[in-house]
Amino acid sequence: MQFISAQRFDDDVVEREFTIGEISGVLWTPASTATPTPLILLGPPPLGLRKSYPRLLGRARHAVAGGYSAAAIELPGSGDRPRNAIVDQAVADLHRALAAGEPVTDDIVDRLILPLLDPAISEWRTTLDALLALPEIGGPVGYSGGVISIGTRLAVVEPRVEAAVLFAGSYVPRTIFEEARRVTIPLHVLLQWDDEGNDRQMALDLFDAFGSKEKTLHANMGGHTGVPHYAGEAADSFFTRHLR
Amino acid sequence: MQFISAQRFDDDVVEREFTIGEISGVLWTPASTATPTPLILLGPPPLGLRKSYPRLLGRARHAVAGGYSAAAIELPGSGDRPRNAIVDQAVADLHRALAAGEPVTDDIVDRLILPLLDPAISEWRTTLDALLALPEIGGPVGYSGGVISIGTRLAVVEPRVEAAVLFAGSYVPRTIFEEARRVTIPLHVLLQWDDEGNDRQMALDLFDAFGSKEKTLHANMGGHTGVPHYAGEAADSFFTRHLR
Numbered sequence: 001m002q003f004i005s006a007q008r009f010d011d012d013v014v015e016r017e018f019t020i021g022e023i024s025g026v027l028w029t030p031a032s033t034a035t036p037t038p039l040i041l042l043g044p045p046p047l048g049l050r051k052s053y054p055r056l057l058g059r060a061r062h063a064v065a066g067g068y069s070a071a072a073i074e075l076p077g078s079g080d081r082p083r084n085a086i087v088d089q090a091v092a093d094l095h096r097a098l099a100a101g102e103p104v105t106d107d108i109v110d111r112l113i114l115p116l117l118d119p120a121i122s123e124w125r126t127t128l129d130a131l132l133a134l135p136e137i138g139g140p141v142g143y144s145g146g147v148i149s150i151g152t153r154l155a156v157v158e159p160r161v162e163a164a165v166l167f168a169g170s171y172v173p174r175t176i177f178e179e180a181r182r183v184t185i186p187l188h189v190l191l192q193w194d195d196e197g198n199d200r201q202m203a204l205d206l207f208d209a210f211g212s213k214e215k216t217l218h219a220n221m222g223g224h225t226g227v228p229h230y231a232g233e234a235a236d237s238f239f240t241r242h243l244r
Numbered sequence: 245m246q247f248i249s250a251q252r253f254d255d256d257v258v259e260r261e262f263t264i265g266e267i268s269g270v271l272w273t274p275a276s277t278a279t280p281t282p283l284i285l286l287g288p289p290p291l292g293l294r295k296s297y298p299r300l301l302g303r304a305r306h307a308v309a310g311g312y313s314a315a316a317i318e319l320p321g322s323g324d325r326p327r328n329a330i331v332d333q334a335v336a337d338l339h340r341a342l343a344a345g346e347p348v349t350d351d352i353v354d355r356l357i358l359p360l361l362d363p364a365i366s367e368w369r370t371t372l373d374a375l376l377a378l379p380e381i382g383g384p385v386g387y388s389g390g391v392i393s394i395g396t397r398l399a400v401v402e403p404r405v406e407a408a409v410l411f412a413g414s415y416v417p418r419t420i421f422e423e424a425r426r427v428t429i430p431l432h433v434l435l436q437w438d439d440e441g442n443d444r445q446m447a448l449d450l451f452d453a454f455g456s457k458e459k460t461l462h463a464n465m466g467g468h469t470g471v472p473h474y475a476g477e478a479a480d481s482f483f484t485r486h487l488r
Contacts, residue, residue, distance in 0.1 A: 193451075193452070193459075193461070204448065207437075207463070208437070213465065214465065214472075215437075215464075215465055216462065216463065216464050216465075216472075216474075216475075217437070217461065217462070217463035217464075218460065218461070218462055218463075218478075219451070219460065219461035219463075220459075220460050220461075221457065221458065221459055221460075228458075228460075230460075230481060230482075230485065231460075233481065234462075234478050234481070237474060237477065237478070238474075241474065
């Protein structure tokens with residue numbers, strides 16, 4: 001793990017960009033802390049770290065203010081990384097289907113999500129190894145955000161992730177519904193009820209499928225990017241219960 | 245309004261039973277308060293005040309600890325009040341349909357809820373007149389609990405109710421879906437995802453129908469009576485935002 005930049009904000013949040021091989025990411029930690037912090041992995045929107053940076057930074061500073069460290073990595077095919085032709089074609093097909101008022105087929109959803117899933121999970125796990133080796137980061141670890149399929153699989157395969165706030169703002173391949181039944185960690189699922197980039201019934205079906213004994217769905221108005229501030233506060237309470 | 249009993253608990257909550265004509269109810273207020281309190285109307289489960297008293301008292305003391313007064317009234321046909329034969333028959337038909345795995349028809353749901361609706365609303369409004377005339381109670385007023393059809397209609401017809409936490413734990417007549425579109429106050433809807441006394445899709449459809457610009461759905465596990473404590477805390481935050 002190599003740190004390639006560092007800056008300190010007024011609120012004593014230290015932001016460091018890092019690389020681990022071809023993985024690139026950002027880590028936010030408190031400028032000083034008496035004990036190693038728990039860690040929240042921020043699932044970035046598929047727009048890429050740079051485009052989503054302002055919102056990501058807001059979430060990260062909020063997390064650090066709450067006593068956590070936070071990290072995000074560039075998804076495969078996002079930002080400056082080589083595009084994934086299959087996913088790009090699926091995005092185009094998705095937009096065409098939505099514009100034509102046609103159903104979004106399983107085939108489109110599979111091509112949209114599945115090619116990213118294995119590399120994203122693998123890179124999160126490598127990143128987690130590196131982050132947990134830092135003296136300022138202890139645990140436990142939570143995952144927060146989208147892509148919900150990534151969060152779901154990470155919850156199944158990565159025992160170090162102990163709780164997850166999942167943002168139901170993306171399409172979900174059928175295979176993920178099967179995996180969802182194997183999730184047992186506490187889940188807090190956020191759904192924007194009239195999300196224009198989502199399928200509400202799919203999100204409700206996925207929530208239903210999760211095997212977790214403790215799972216909560218918070219649905220709000222305001223469109224894909226309009227998550228109200230009090231939804232964030234409820235998610236804070238969830239992490240406080242499970243990571244502190 | 246006549247107070248027919250009074251007792252003071254260790255936590256300085258004063259509980260008074262009251263009657264207003266044939267209406268009977270319970271009022272919980274702080275033993276002393278510098279300014280008139282906002283008021284939360286507790287929608288009681290249809291079991292009746294006496295059977296639901298322990299849970300109701302818990303909710304009331306929690307409300308008073310938060311700086312509110314709280315009140316509940318006996319639903320028509322509940323507790324010691326004369327039974328409603330139409331509703332009783334509908335309850336029997338409902339149980340028979342559920343036991344037989346048959347669909348719960350609109351006819352059953354209408355007979356289950358509609359006969360109670362007009363008198364319940366009328367009695368809540370009369371009670372509200374009396375409560376708001378007390379010096380220790382100011383406003384604003386919130387409604388919290390079931391029966392969700394009662395809460396919905398009250399939100400439409402009673403402008404003094406400014407925010408509502410609605411418990412989606414009962415069947416909903418079709419006519420209420422129409423009324424739901426006319427609700428504009430902020431809503432916080434609680435749904436027990438695997439509620440055995442409810443129809444989940446009906447609850448989701450009702451949430452969708454509400455006309456309120458601010459509406460939030462919190463779905464949790466644990467069955468009809470298993471609302472987790474953190475769901476109560478989220479409802480507290482909602483009332484804090486809107487009634488304080």
